[in-house]
Amino acid sequence: MSSLIKTIRTNATLQLAILSIIVLLWPYIIPLIGGYDGLAIEMVIFAIFAMGFNILLGYTGILSFGHAAFFGLAGYAMGLILIHLKIPILLGMLFGIALSTVTAILIGLLIIRKTGIYFAMLTIAFGQMFFFIASRWKSFTGGEDGLTGIPRDVIGIPGLFSIPIFEPLHFYYFIAIVFILAAIVKYRLIHSHFGQVLKTIRENETRAQMVGYNVRRYKLLSFIISSIYAAVAGTLYGLFLNYMFPQTLDWIRSGDVVIMTLVGGMGTFFGPIIGAGVIVALRVLISIYAKIGGLVFWQLFMGMIFLIFVLFFPKGIWGFFQKSE
């Protein structure tokens, strides 16, 4: 048994395979803890978001409170083009992701020279710009009511293939595949030379510069890559709800992903995936079971959970178990 655990701990392919199997079986496991397909979908979407965000926060050591902007922007852009032009969903997703990425590049170029708290403040400022556009430009974005009617019928290329994703379970398997691809890409990324350099920047930015790394370029790339993950998650979220609303761009949503990453374990591969799952599940379960006088106070519980983690488990769930092994 212990030799099996040891094999798992040292074999990356095996780890990824186990992760994939769990994700593929997830819809059949989740009813056991009182969940349902929709919850499974949301967990996996935010796992993609947090996984990418971890590249920036956990591996590069840069805190952003604006990544929901890229999440929401991609969802809105995809939704708008699908509604108005009726192009295939995959193309719509690509459009949303591309637009969001270009925005991330432009913002990144502008603000990456700032560090620490100043950088974080600038990300909030930019994020809130998009939040206000989405909530005020009613004729285009639907304003506070949100953008309704985002279609989710089939995934495919006309004339080649076409897979229905209308049923939640079918849609789940679509995002599960996206998740597995995203996980593989991230795994390779953080174990590449690029990922190693990000770690040196996190550890000691000045020194990383002095050994010859163009630190600003690496930081910018990390920012952009994490934004792409946010954008992918955002388009999936829009498809899932058939709907986008301004709060998806809000800095509070950005804060959620920071919390997911922290609770799961910054700078670890599996941590943010677990963190996203746990936070999403808790939010739903607390909303169902923990009512005070008929009112739901899930933020209150979430705040307490966050406090407990920061105070007693600073390395997150994954970090805690890694240490105790």
Next chain:
Amino acid sequence: MNILETKALCKNFGSLEAVCRVDLNLEKGELRSIIGPNGAGKTTFFNVLTGMLTPSSGDIFFKGENIAGLAPFRVAMKGIGRSFQITSIFPELTVYENILIPSFLYYSKNEAVNRTWEILEDVGLKGKANVTAANLSHGDQRHLDIGIALTTKPELLLLDEPTSGMPPEESIRTVKLIQRLKSEKGYTIMLIEHKMDIVLSISDRITVLHLGEKIAEGRPSEIQANDEVQKAYLGGLDKEYQMVNHRQKQVEGNGHEILKLEKVNSFYGESHVLRDVSMKVRKGEIVALLGRNGAGKTTTLRTILGLTPARSGSIQFGKERIEALPPETVANKGISLVPAGRRIFANLNLMENLELPFFMKGIDSKRKRNQIEQIFNYFPALVERKTHKGNRLSGGEQQMLAIGRALVGNVKFMMLDEPSQGLAPMIVKHLAEIIQEINKKGVTILLVEQNALMALELADRVYVMDKGEIAYEGKPEELWADRKLHQELLGV
């Protein structure tokens, strides 16, 4: 052939000329030392050379190419590697990763791995490859810092105080490493160093900076004989002279003990650090507590203050038992600590740093004005630095500020932890005078030092610690006279 030439290189911070029209030529294969008092502009000079600061004017030619104003990473790629005065490593990565990751930029994958082992061998860390860098000893971290500098295929190696904070026996290891890098590996090396014995023995040539300007340059023997250097840097300091001049003052205190430790034991977690430490300090004395790195000196201070509470034994201050009291209560009884490394808030200016303890001790503004005036009387040099940020102060100024800060409130007993660390001899001498003056005004002093000379000159009595125990107690001149004991206990 000159590998490096600077022409009229200047760096100003506002009106302060930190580096001023410096012309310097460095030959390939040379080992050059840059010396000068604290605040002479040595580290600023390195920072300008490596692109961390942009020169205000002047040129820097490296292998004939002007590199002034290039970004730091470009300078590194050109072949200038550097180590840092304050150890700069990647703390949460392993020693191996610390070297390997930077190597990837300069070598193919396989070469990088080979090169990493080669460097680890050179800096003596091969056996610690899998240790997390943060867990290395200070000396090993200093060597790792040099190792990281070697990854960049440097043709010129800049070392900023490679032996800083090291006890003598470890410094020797570092000196040997530097000599090997020069003679066997052929690096051109420029280093900043305060320890004159090291500088004089290993340098081909020495450049002396003072207040940003180059005041002398030449072979070690020439520099030693240079009057201007003597005046600016060494301040006429001479070991034997110092001891002859040992002040005649005998213990003035009426003999009663202000501090008394009896059989004190302290632990860090499970590790037993202080073993039955007993010592006493009489009112009005200056007592020195000496010993090698890790002998338990700092722990003794921490235990007195209650930062590392004693597990057993008693500590008496005046007539009270204090071993069970929390640090803030102990501090309020009139004990203060000037910590090692000074602990100045880098982003607060001098005045703000000085005012902080007043807020914490709730001292009213009238008394505050008086005390601040008093502090500036001790340190007139600080007056014009009032608005300078902590990180813009020189090492000497920071130390003065740290002592000034520890004088706030009704201080009867002051403990200083390595006040001379990283300071030039002239500044150390000045500091010693100030400590004496503070003592004359009625503050009893416990001085922890690695710089045994300074401590022996000042102290009325000496304790030497070894492996957590008091190994010697006596008069400084007796310890000084007993060379054998001296060497055994202090390793100098």
